[in-house]
Amino acid sequence: MTPNNGEDFAAVEQKWRRRWEERGDDATPASPRRKSYCLEMFAYPSGDIHMGHFRNYSVGDVVARLRRMQGYDVLHPFGWDAFGLPAEEAAIKRGIHPRDWTLRNIEVSRETMKTCSLSYDWDREVVTCRPDYYRWNQWLFLLLHRRGLAYRKVALVNWCPGCKTVLANEQAEGGVCWKCDAAVLKRELEQWFLRITAYADRLLKGLDLLPDWPEDVKAMQRNWIGRSEGATVTFRNERIPHAFEVFTTRPDTLCGVTFLAIAPEHPWARLLVAGTDREAAVEEYIGTALRRSEIERTSTVREKDGVDTGRTAVHPITGERIPIWVADYVLGSYGTGIVMGVPAHDERDFAFARRYGLPARVVIRAEGWTALPRGEDLAEAWTGPGVMVNSGIFDGNTDEEGRLKVPTWLRNKGLGGPTVTWRLRDWLVSRQRYWGTPIPMIHCTECGVVEVPEADLPVLLPEGVVNWLPKGRSPLEDVPEFVRVACPRCGRDARRDADTMDTFIDSSWYHLRYADPRNAEAIFDPERVREWLPVDLYIGGREHATGHLLYFRFLTMVLQDEGLLDFAEPATRLFNHGYVLDAAGKKMSKSLGNLVEPKEMLERYGVDASRVAMCFFAPSGDPIVWKEEGVRGALRFLRRAMDLVRARAAEVRAVAPGTPVPAGGADARVREGRRLCHEALANMSRCVESDLAFNTVVSDLMKALNELESVEAPALAADAGRAAFADALRVFVAVLSPMAPHAGEEMHEVLGGEGSVFRGPWPDVDPAALAVDEVEYAVQVSGKVRGRFPAPASAGEAEVVALARALPAVAPHLEGRQVVKVVFVPKRLVNLVVR
RNA sequence: GCGAGAGUGGCGGAAUGGCAUACGCGGCGGACUUAGGAUCCGCCGGGGCGACCCGUGUGGGUUCGAAUCCCACCUCUCGCACCA
Numbered sequence: 001m002t003p004n005n006g007e008d009f010a011a012v013e014q015k016w017r018r019r020w021e022e023r024g025d026d027a028t029p030a031s032p033r034r035k036s037y038c039l040e041m042f043a044y045p046s047g048d049i050h051m052g053h054f055r056n057y058s059v060g061d062v063v064a065r066l067r068r069m070q071g072y073d074v075l076h077p078f079g080w081d082a083f084g085l086p087a088e089e090a091a092i093k094r095g096i097h098p099r100d101w102t103l104r105n106i107e108v109s110r111e112t113m114k115t116c117s118l119s120y121d122w123d124r125e126v127v128t129c130r131p132d133y134y135r136w137n138q139w140l141f142l143l144l145h146r147r148g149l150a151y152r153k154v155a156l157v158n159w160c161p162g163c164k165t166v167l168a169n170e171q172a173e174g175g176v177c178w179k180c181d182a183a184v185l186k187r188e189l190e191q192w193f194l195r196i197t198a199y200a201d202r203l204l205k206g207l208d209l210l211p212d213w214p215e216d217v218k219a220m221q222r223n224w225i226g227r228s229e230g231a232t233v234t235f236r237n238e239r240i241p242h243a244f245e246v247f248t249t250r251p252d253t254l255c256g257v258t259f260l261a262i263a264p265e266h267p268w269a270r271l272l273v274a275g276t277d278r279e280a281a282v283e284e285y286i287g288t289a290l291r292r293s294e295i296e297r298t299s300t301v302r303e304k305d306g307v308d309t310g311r312t313a314v315h316p317i318t319g320e321r322i323p324i325w326v327a328d329y330v331l332g333s334y335g336t337g338i339v340m341g342v343p344a345h346d347e348r349d350f351a352f353a354r355r356y357g358l359p360a361r362v363v364i365r366a367e368g369w370t371a372l373p374r375g376e377d378l379a380e381a382w383t384g385p386g387v388m389v390n391s392g393i394f395d396g397n398t399d400e401e402g403r404l405k406v407p408t409w410l411r412n413k414g415l416g417g418p419t420v421t422w423r424l425r426d427w428l429v430s431r432q433r434y435w436g437t438p439i440p441m442i443h444c445t446e447c448g449v450v451e452v453p454e455a456d457l458p459v460l461l462p463e464g465v466v467n468w469l470p471k472g473r474s475p476l477e478d479v480p481e482f483v484r485v486a487c488p489r490c491g492r493d494a495r496r497d498a499d500t501m502d503t504f505i506d507s508s509w510y511h512l513r514y515a516d517p518r519n520a521e522a523i524f525d526p527e528r529v530r531e532w533l534p535v536d537l538y539i540g541g542r543e544h545a546t547g548h549l550l551y552f553r554f555l556t557m558v559l560q561d562e563g564l565l566d567f568a569e570p571a572t573r574l575f576n577h578g579y580v581l582d583a584a585g586k587k588m589s590k591s592l593g594n595l596v597e598p599k600e601m602l603e604r605y606g607v608d609a610s611r612v613a614m615c616f617f618a619p620s621g622d623p624i625v626w627k628e629e630g631v632r633g634a635l636r637f638l639r640r641a642m643d644l645v646r647a648r649a650a651e652v653r654a655v656a657p658g659t660p661v662p663a664g665g666a667d668a669r670v671r672e673g674r675r676l677c678h679e680a681l682a683n684m685s686r687c688v689e690s691d692l693a694f695n696t697v698v699s700d701l702m703k704a705l706n707e708l709e710s711v712e713a714p715a716l717a718a719d720a721g722r723a724a725f726a727d728a729l730r731v732f733v734a735v736l737s738p739m740a741p742h743a744g745e746e747m748h749e750v751l752g753g754e755g756s757v758f759r760g761p762w763p764d765v766d767p768a769a770l771a772v773d774e775v776e777y778a779v780q781v782s783g784k785v786r787g788r789f790p791a792p793a794s795a796g797e798a799e800v801v802a803l804a805r806a807l808p809a810v811a812p813h814l815e816g817r818q819v820v821k822v823v824f825v826p827k828r829l830v831n832l833v834v835r
Numbered sequence: 836g837c838g839a840g841a842g843u844g845g846c847g848g849a850a851u852g853g854c855a856u857a858c859g860c861g862g863c864g865g866a867c868u869u870a871g872g873a874u875c876c877g878c879c880g881g882g883g884c885g886a887c888c889c890g891u892g893u894g895g896g897u898u899c900g901a902a903u904c905c906c907a908c909c910u911c912u913c914g915c916a917c918c919a
Contacts, residue, residue, distance in 0.1 A: 216839060216914075223838080223915060230919080248919060261919090297917090304917075334918045341919095348917055423918055542913080616859070617847065623912085629860050630847070636874095637859085696849070699858040706858090778854040783900045785854055823899050825853055833899045 007642045009606040009635075013742040017117055025756060028121045032073035037532050038064040039511055039571070041540030041548075042079045042126075045105035046086050049112055051580040051626060052541070054598040058611045059577050059620045059692055060539045061118045065738040066688050068119075069760040075532045076119055077514040079126035080106050083134070083436045083503045085163055085179055088468055091435075098435040099463055102129055112599055116607050117741050119758075124517045128506040129435070135458030136513070136523040137505050138440040140555070142451050143562060145441075149195040150429075152449065156265055156332065157428055159187040165432045166191060171502075171547070175297070186265070186290065192430040192439060192499065196554050200225055200422045202568070203553055212573035217545045224546040226423025231407035232416040233340065235260060235313035235322065240268055244313050247335030247421050250345065251410070252402025255391040256363035258353065258375075259341040260313055260324045261306060263332035264289040269309070272324060278310040282326055289328035297328055304329045304352045316415040317392060327352060335421050343381065350381035364399055365389045427551065429502045434468035434475040436500025437461070444487035444494035453488050459496070474498035507548055508555040511535055511570055526564050538571035541579065549574070575692060578623040596626055608740035609635035615694035615739050637698075638743050641705055641736065645747045648729065651716045653752040655726035663768060665720030669711045674728035676704035678769040680735045685765070694739060701736055708732070726751075731763050779804040780831040781813040797824045804830040 020026065040060035043053055057078075064076040080102075087098035094101070106127065113120070126133050144150040158172040159165075162182035166189060171178040196203075204225045207218045230249035237244045246260065262269050264286040273282045285307040289297070296302065306327030313322050329348055330339050343353035343360035353360055360375030364386035372389060388397045397405060411417030430439060438459045440452035452459055462482045468475045476482050476498035487494035509523070516528035556570040582596070601610050613634035617624040645652075666674075680700035687693055708728060715721045730751060737744025737757045748757035772793055777800060779787045787809035791800055801822055804810060814834060823831035 219839065220914060226918065228918075246919080250919080299917085302917095329917050329919090331918065339919045346919070348919075351917095421918080545914080619848090622841095622848095625847080627847075627860075632872095633859055639874095695847090696858090699849070702858050776854080780853085780900070783898095788854070821899055823853085825900095829853055829900090831853080831899055 007639050009608060009638070009743065012746045013117070013607055016742045016745045017115075020117070020756075025758065026076070026119045026121050028075050028077075028124065029073040032075070032531055034072050035075065035532055035536075036064075036067040036072035037075045037535045037537075038067060039075075039077070039514075039535045039538050041538070041544065042081050042507065042510060043109065044081045044084060044086070045102055045109050046090075047105055047108065048597060048599060049109045051596055051598055053109075054116070054610070055580055055614050055620075055624075056539060056541070056577050057113065057116065057118050058614045059575075059694075060537075061116075061611075061741075062615065062694060062738040063537055063539075063688055063692070064119050065741060065758055066684070066762070068758050069734065069738070069762040071760055071762070075124075075514065076121060077124040077126075077517070078113070078118070078120040078122070079124075079510055079514070080109075080128065081503060081507055081510075082106065082127050082129035083500075083506060085165075085433060085435070087435045088433060091468060097463070098468065099129065102435075112602070115602060116598075116611070119741070124514050126510055126513050126517055128503070128510070131458045131460055132518075132520070133513070134437040134461075134506070136509070137437040137501060138452070138457050138459060139454065139523055140505070140509065141440055141501065142454065142457075144194060144558065145451060147558065147562070149198065149558065150192060151195065152190055152192055154188060154190045155193075155428075156186045156188050157191055158184045159189075160184055163433075166428060166430065183296075191428050192441075192497075194427040194429050194554075196427045196550070197422060197424055199554050199557055200227070200424050202557055203424075203550065206553065206557075206569055210569060210572070210574075214574060214576055217542070217549065217574060217576065220545040221550060224424065224550065228421050228423070230403075230419060230421065231410060232336065232419045233410060234316060234415045235340075236316075237272070237311060237313040237324070239272055239311065244268075244338070245336045245416065246338045246340045247419060248340055250342065250399075250403070251406035252388060252391075252394075252397070252399045253342045253345045253363055254340070254406055255317060255388075255394070256342040256344050256361045257315060257322055257340045258343060258359045258361055259349075260322055261327040261330045261339050261341055261349075261352070262309075262324060263330040263337040264326050264328050265332035266337040268338075269326045272309045272311045276310060278308065282307055282309055285326055289326075292328065303355065304348065306352065306356070308356075316410065316413070323358075325352075325356075333425060334423065344375055344378060345381055345383055347381045347383065350378070361390060363388060363390045427502075427504075427554075429505060430497075430499035431502055432474045433500055434461075434466055436503060437505065438476065438482075439497040439499050439501055441497040442485055442487060442494050443497060444490065444492060446492055447487055447489045447494075449497075450487055450489050450494070456488070461500075474500070476500070504548060504551045505555075508551045509559070511538075511552070512556075512559070512565075523564075529565060533565070534567050534569060535571035535573075537573045537575060539575045539577060542576040575621070577620050578618065581623055581625045601628070601631060605631045605635050606638075608743045609638055611741075612638060612698060612739050616698040617695065619691060619693035619695055621691065621693075634698075637702055637705065638740055640709065641701075641732070642743060642747065644705065644709055645729065645733070645750050648716070648725070649750050649752075651722055652726040652729055655723050657730060657753065659723050659726070661723045661727045661766065661769070662720045665718065666724040667711065667715035667721050669707060670715050670721050670724045670728070673704055673707035673711060674724050674731075674769050675772065676700065676707055677728040677731040677735070678765050680704055681731050681763060682765045682770070684735045684738075685762075697735065698739065701732060704728070704732055727766075727769075733757065734763050775827045777804065777827075778829040779807055779810050780829060781810060782833050783831060786810045786813050793827055797826075800824065801830055801832075805832065 038060060040056055064074050067074050082102050087102045090101045091098045141150060158167040160167055160177040160182055162177055162180035172184045175184050177184055204227055207221060228249050230247060231251040232245045232247050235244045269286060273279045306325045309324045309326060311324045313324055315322050341349040343350045344362045345364055360378055362372055362375055364382060365372055366382050366384055366386040385399050388394045388402050394402055407418040438461055440459045442450045442452060444450050462479050466475055466479055483495050483498055485494055485496050512524050512529055515532040516524040519525060552570055557568050559565045560568050609631055613631040616634060617630055680697055683700050684697045687697055716725055733744055733747045745757050774790050775793045776788050776790050778785050787807040789803060789807055817834040819832050820835050821833035
């Protein structure tokens with residue numbers, strides 16, 4: 001079947017694609033005066049692009065093209081996030097080098113994207129697996145190292161047994177590997193970390209300066225950063241040389257503490273019991289607890305367990321001795337790794353205490369309690385507000401007052417004090433994988449960890465025969481010519497760091513590189529970046545809310561501190577496009593194997609119809625279910641539009657562009673058609689600034705087309721009618737063009753337009769065109785619609801109400817009743833309230 | 836469990852205090868045709884012969900008037916989930 005018999009859209013598309021390319025229409029202007037940086041998240045090249053990409057890029061391209069028409073100098077680049085695990089997996093499965101697999105996928109995807117005429121300046125393309133890109137990853141790493149933001153530490157880290165590599169916290173959400181869904185284990189390894197926690201406060205506060213970021217993304221980031229205010233409280237234990245500190249957000253309940261709980265991975269857990277009769281039991285418990293996977297460990301349904309150390313610590317206020325337990329509901333990586341157990345006022349502590357028969361002590365009296373319950377009588381913890389009791393000198397304070405007064409008191413006594421704790425952890429960036437950026441560090445037995453001198457960058461990833469099968473340590477360790485190196489400091493034999501970087505490094509600064517992508521001397525020229533950045537609109541999926549977008553902001557801030565940027569936030573506006581779901585309502589994804597390839601659709605219906613269909617399905621931010629029928633409708637619409645343009649070309653060409661449209665004289669249908677075109681125009685201009693709901697614009701254009709098609713030839717005979725019609729059709733073409741660029745450009749040419757439609761000018765909405773001279777009034781009697789009638793738009797209240805009352809469909813409802821109130825809404829309705 | 840968002844014809848959706856279902860898909864009927872999965876025209880929320888009545892997840896409220904605002908509940912989607 002060839003659905004597009006009639007207009008040959010394939011030929012039109014080819015014609016314009018070729019012409020734009022020859023003329024270099026998508027090139028970025030050299031010195032922007034009024035800049036607009038429109039950026040879509042770059043792609044990981046795995047095979048061809050899929051529908052989700054197609055949607056993302058279509059939305060972005062509508063904005064980019066529209067901005068050009070509006071006279072902006074536009075930067076609209078694209079690139080490839082080309083390092084990563086799937087390349088290795090494919091390589092292992094098919095015996096192809098990850099590089100070849102990646103580069104071939106890029107070729108295929110880029111070809112498809114070029115077919116779509118996405119108006120990227122391909123001369124600025126970046127490919128992260130090329131040395132000319134990743135050498136700047138290494139440069140950045142050295143910068144971070146110099147600023148004390150990159151460091152090594154031995155830590156319990158997320159280890160994915162499937163991918164055989166460590167993962168960042170953001171890649172192991174919920175204890176599940178983001179790539180293979182395997183249950184993540186904890187392993188103690190020495191790894192490279194980036195000190196993103198040093199920026200926690202700025203990352204949090206910066207969100208308030210981003211009014212054009214979606215609220216849900218900001219909420220997710222706030223939650224992820226997880227600032228919490230509370231206090232550290234020092235207990236005392238003779239065996240521990242340091243302060244035995246806990247962190248709590250409820251210092252007001254301090255006197256309700258009946259036990260302390262320490263995380264099993266905490267080094268002091270073992271120290272406490274060493275040499276005692278509890279040692280064996282505690283050791284056994286710690287072993288069991290640490291073997292549990294993260295999901296199991298943090299499952300809220302599992303009953304909490306733990307073991308008594310037999311040791312106690314001294315309460316800072318009461319001086320009582322409080323038993324210390326080891327419990328795996330306490331996380332070693334949050335706060336101090338030790339918590340105070342207040343069963344009466346914390347659900348988790350309550351559950352734990354009940355299980356092990358630990359007492360509860362009520363120290364907050366809820367409003368409405370007639371008697372103070374005894375701890376053992378509580379059915380559940382009281383976590384609500386109340387007044388402090390059983391708390392000595394603090395009795396009588398509200399919980400809120402206590403939260404302030406107790407920490408202050410502690411600070412004055414040297415027993416702790418007010419503290420802020422963050423949920424955010426440092427960013428683990430080393431990976432034991434082959435296909436990534438080598439970390440530019442050298443390990444020397446004499447000098448320790450030494451930086452690779454900047455002049456020696458890039459440290460090239462060996463691309464010869466490498467056994468890249470994951471084996472739990474970096475494959476590069478087994479490449480002697482890579483690993484063996486002279487220490488840059490002392491010249492002795494030393495070893496290169498064999499780990500590679502997390503690919504989220506690559507995507508944290510690519511937005512800056514686009515401003516100066518071929519710079520061989522520096523990561524970028526700050527002057528070029530000043531011209532284009534920050535990004536004016538960043539479009540991508542919601543899945544990057546806490547991973548990429550946090551790193552992206554973090555590195556931008558670091559570079560600002562380095563003096564290379566004069567702004568802190570990389571993108572002033574963020575837009576999340578909706579996912580493309582399959583017929584079953586599942587998100588299309590490679591792993592589910594339910595991808596519908598755009599290629600077939602593009603060949604069948606053409607690029608323009610496919611783009612219009614994407615715009616028309618739903619607002620750009622909403623998920624859509626993929627339905628082929630919608631594309632057929634879009635094609636029908638384009639075909640009718642093109643037919644109309646060709647049929648009326650002569651009449652329209654007779655009117656020079658910019659000819660003023662006389663106030664009256666045109667036929668009603670022409671005027672209505674023109675009105676609808678200007679409505680579409682106004683709507684499009686509004687949409688691009690707000691919700692990108694292009695579905696309403698397409699619908700406006702369809703209405704306009706329906707009207708314009710009904711215009712008869714005689715209506716175009718007179719100058720006034722012809723001028724109005726020509727203006728209408730030209731506005732129609734302008735509004736359509738960003739969505740259907742080839743058809744739009746063709747129409748523009750057919751109608752005698754000069755140059756490219758994408759050079760503008762973007763037409764102005766003519767207020768006179770929006771005006772209507774006759775409106776239909778609805779007449780309600782006590783809120784129920786009883787009739788309608790047409791009236792001149794200029795008609796006054798008295799006249800309209802009189803007409804309304806006299807209406808045959810209305811009069812009977814007024815019979816024998818008294819109109820007690822008349823509501824008049826100009827140009828809309830009359831409501832006669834009767835009694 | 837907590838947080839955010841959403842519930843409108845057979846379907847995607849429009850309308851954010853003023854005529855609910857625009858626009859499109861799909862379906863039905865017709866025209867043209869050797870043919871139609873092309874194109875064009877007409878019809879399509881439910882009930883009723885009808886005047887009319889009912890109808891935007893459910894129940895209440897505010898209002899002359901509510902899909903839209905408020906309260907409670909139900910359902911779905913997304914995010915977070917022992918963070919002390």
